[in-house]
Amino acid sequence: MTDVLIVGAGPAGLSAALACREQGLSVRVVDEFYRPGGRLLGQLHEEPDGQWWNGLEEAAKLHDKALQAGVDIRCGVSVYNVAKADGNWQAFTTEGVCEVPALLLATGASETAVPVPGWTLPGVMSIGAAQVMTNVQRVRPGERGVVIGINVLSVAIARELQLAGIHVDRMVLPALSPVTSSAGHPEKVMESMLRVAHLAPSPLIRLGSRLVQSLGLQKRGIRFYPSGGIRMWGIPFQLRTAALEIVGTGQVEGVRIARISPEGVPVPGSEKIIPADFVCIAGGLSPLAELAAVAGCAFAYLPSLGGHVPLHNERMQTSLPGLYVAGNITGIESAKVAIAQGTVAGLSIAADLGKLREPEPLRHAMERVCLVRQQAAIQFHPDIALGRERLHQMYEQAQAM
């Protein structure tokens, strides 16, 4: 009999599994991918203190610990439905139905697409797909790539591609359209990049301060932004250039680009086609909460957390008894926050199942989440803390009703 089923073997799921095991619970973790680690697998970046964060190593460490602790980890297994039955949760997996008193959804995030005409051509992929190909499967996505969409995630991954010896020709914005809204607006992109620059890894800090120093105020800055872009690690960041179309017959052959105004409107006569054999589209991440929706969880829409997230409290309990969440499903944050949240979820489950003898470890784990959040090198949104506060308020209000 399994006490806890965890969906997702990423940083949150694995750390939760460990915490549960340490309290004597029997735990099974399932993941759709063929190896555990989740988003950790692709990560490789320099922290502000100069240390390198190697996600592959972090994933291996967590995986080893979980195995040693006796966690039952099953990869290549999908969960396609969840339902409540006689006080237990039933998870419908591709390996059959699993019935447990406690179910933790640590499904992470999905990428948001950036539709540009031609985005369905072979050779166009999300930036996360390029990251997995490069850092996990060790396959070169192409010889000459263009990244469409400039945000915290795409900047970090472009650097990873470059470290792997893959030529990233330039980073540009998507053409302004009703589906890309602010991602195609140079002023707004610059504003959002500068707001996170002070917390980001050192090269980003340099980019941020270079923008501020050399260009003065943001609004004026974007007006005088150099047409060739600002280079970081040798990659031109072209905030005043938009991709109007991805061109090619049968596969990607190039990108039609144009200079754009600070508001994102193309400058007539500035169009040209640049060659490329792969294109990464990058619209950021949003919480992957389909199973929580199917289960009947209450939700909150909070853009600072990446979109719709299941209502939950600081103990990672959702509005439904026995159902818990941890990691990016609760809002887009760094893997370190996900690990800390996983520990909370694991201890919280143990407490609810009557296995936690003292309340202290859970309280410490909850404090640790806040501390890790404050110290996070990469913050995906400047208002994460406010979003979290609002979420917990909404949870309390819903519970009181």
Next chain:
Amino acid sequence: MTSPDMVICRCEEVGLGKLLQTAAAHGCSARELKLRTRAGMGTCGGRSCRSLILAMLEESASQAPGHDMPLGCQPPVRPVSFSMLGGTE
């Protein structure tokens, strides 16, 4: 600068033009837009286009998403074979 032919829902091959037109003609909510055009009803269950449809409605019709999960999710949320759903005959 809108490309009506640009695909938004890849599974059901629904273009941006069709979505904008339908939204304008009927003053659609996200759900009504899905039912009228089939955008978001394909094999991926809306995983790719759900956020795009919401962004489009917010931008073109000033409909900000509410707290309830829009374009509700139905099981199976992952593609599975019929045999897995039951029935061996």
